[in-house]
Each structure stands twice: as structure tokens, then as C-alpha cells.
Amino acid sequence: MKKLLLLLTLCSITAQAQNIQGLLNKATKIISTGSTSLSSDDIANGLKEALTTGAEKGCSNLAKPDGFFKNAALKILMPPEAAKVESTLRSVGLNQFADDFILSMNRAAEDASATAAPIFVNAIKQMTISDGINILRGDETAATTYLRSKTSTELKSSFNPIIKNSLEKVKATKYWEKAITAYNAIPFSNKKINPDLSAYVTEKAMEGIYSEIAKQEKEIRVNPLARTSDLLKRVFQK
Structure with a gap:
């Protein structure tokens, strides 16, 4: 017993x-x-949803007419090293040429932005649970930083031919190369300027895309109204 x-x-x-x-x-x-009801899968799925929402909305915003051109923060201007070229054009009465040239660069970036979302979505699908937890614990743009690391090479390859084609349609590339080649030929010029306009616009377009996605990510993190699903509300609850 x-x-x-x-x-x-x-x-x-x-x-x-x-x-x-x-x-x-x-x-x-x-x-x-940091939650009483979240599993690791919840976190990963919530982050994927947030990234997808931010990427699709960001790309859509920039792909609209004037998405770049009328966005003061993202508008593509002449390269800083080409300021003298622009100044010379305007000084001889070619203001419209300079304005049209700047507009053409922004239109090219808007064209390319319309094709970016699938690249981001594909990268988001590959995100692991560990990635999701690290992103949730990270700063206010941790998800965008992750996305940049996974997509920049593919995005550049995708953007460049689209932007080059768009610039050539309005003969911007032709005018740019002529103007810059002439400038570079001037004796004693201190710094040569890269005549590869499509590479410059591609770089600025990519910067704009990531900046817009970061903006959307911050909004989801801090604004409850931007969390459009129950899962997002749970993952990002304070």
C-alpha cells in the first residue's frame, strides 16, 4: 500500500x-x-502580408502619372554633377528643353514602377519564420531593409531596359548623350559626367521605390487604421 x-x-x-x-x-x-496570442507562423505570415501590402501600394502609387514627377521627395532631377549643363541650357533660353528632359526621366521611372510588384511579392514568399521575427523586433523600416537585400539585383535588371526604352521613345537619351559628350570635351573640366542616363534613372527609380515601401511600412507599424486585416492588427499591436 x-x-x-x-x-x-x-x-x-x-x-x-x-x-x-x-x-x-x-x-x-x-x-x-511580445504577444499572448501569436505563434511564429502568425508573425511570419503577418510580416509577409504587411510587406506585400506595402510593396503593392508603394509600386502602385509611383506608377501613376506624376507618381515621381509631382512627388517633391522623389522627383528625379538632373544628376548633381550635371548642374552646369542644365544651367547652360537655361541660360541660352532652352528652359522648355530642360523641363521636358526632366519630365522624361520621371515618366520613365513611373513606367518601370508598374512592373516592380511581382518581384517584391516573389521575394516575400521566400521569407522564413526567423526572418519574420527579426523584422518584427527590428526598427521601423526593418522589413524594407530586408526586401532591399533580396530584390535590388533583380529589380535593377528589370528596370534598366524598361527605363532605357522609355527614355529613347522621347529621345531623351539622344539629347543627354550629345549634351554630356560635348560638356566632357571641354578642356580643363574638373569632372567627367557619366553619359549613361538609363543607369542614373534606374538608380533613382529604385531609391524611390524603396523609399515609398518604407513609408508604407512605417504607416502599418504606427497607424492602426493602416492594418487592414485581423492578422496585421494582432502582429503590430502595441
């Missing part, structure tokens, strides 16, 4: 210990995620 009681007592202690360990494991998970 005593042996039976001892055995039952040991079983009870073991069961309680297992329950306590289970509670500790759950508590550790809660602390690590």
Missing part, C-alpha cells in the same frame, strides 16, 4: 513538473514575441 501511495505521489509530481515546464515554455514564447 505504501509503495502504491509513493508511486502515485511521484506520478503527480512528474505531471506537475511537466505542466510547469509547459507553462514556462509558453511564457518564454509570449515574451519573445
Whole structure:
């Protein structure tokens, strides 16, 4: 009888210990995620949804007419090293040429932005649970930083031919190369200017895309109204 009681007592202690360990494991998970109802899968799926929402909205915003051109923060201007070229054009009464040239660069960036979303979505699908947790614990643009690291090479390859074609349609490339080649030929010019206009516009277009996605990410993180699903609300709750 005593042996039976001892055995039952040991079983009870073991069961309680297992329950306590289970509670500790759950508590550790809660602390690590900052939520009482989120699993690792929830975090990963929530981050994927947030990234997809931000990328698609950001690309859509910039692909609209004047998405770049009338955005003071993202408008593509002459390269800084070409300021003298622009100044010379305007000084001889070619203001319209300079204005049209700047507009053509922005239109090319808008054209390219319309093709960017699938590249981002494909990269987002590859995000792991570990990536999601690190992003959630990161700063206000951690997701955008992650996306930049995964898409910049492919985005550049995709953008460049689109932008080059768009610039050539309005003969911007032709005028640019002529103007810059002439400028570079001037004796004693301190700095040669790269005549590869499509490379410059591609770089500025990519900067604009990532900037817009970062803007959307910040909005989701800080503004409850920007969280358009229950999962987003749970993942980003304060």
C-alpha cells in the first residue's frame, strides 16, 4: 500500500513538473514575441502580408502619372554633377528643353514602377519564420531593409531596359548623350559626367521605390487604421 501511495505521489509530481515546464515554455514564447496570442507562423505570415501590402501600394502609387514627377521627395532631377549643363541650357533660353528632359526621366521611372510588384511579392514568399521575427523586433523600416537585400539585383535588371526604352521613345537619351559628350570635351573640366542616363534613372527609380515601401511600412507599424486585416492588427499591436 505504501509503495502504491509513493508511486502515485511521484506520478503527480512528474505531471506537475511537466505542466510547469509547459507553462514556462509558453511564457518564454509570449515574451519573445511580445504577444499572448501569436505563434511564429502568425508573425511570419503577418510580416509577409504587411510587406506585400506595402510593396503593392508603394509600386502602385509611383506608377501613376506624376507618381515621381509631382512627388517633391522623389522627383528625379538632373544628376548633381550635371548642374552646369542644365544651367547652360537655361541660360541660352532652352528652359522648355530642360523641363521636358526632366519630365522624361520621371515618366520613365513611373513606367518601370508598374512592373516592380511581382518581384517584391516573389521575394516575400521566400521569407522564413526567423526572418519574420527579426523584422518584427527590428526598427521601423526593418522589413524594407530586408526586401532591399533580396530584390535590388533583380529589380535593377528589370528596370534598366524598361527605363532605357522609355527614355529613347522621347529621345531623351539622344539629347543627354550629345549634351554630356560635348560638356566632357571641354578642356580643363574638373569632372567627367557619366553619359549613361538609363543607369542614373534606374538608380533613382529604385531609391524611390524603396523609399515609398518604407513609408508604407512605417504607416502599418504606427497607424492602426493602416492594418487592414485581423492578422496585421494582432502582429503590430502595441
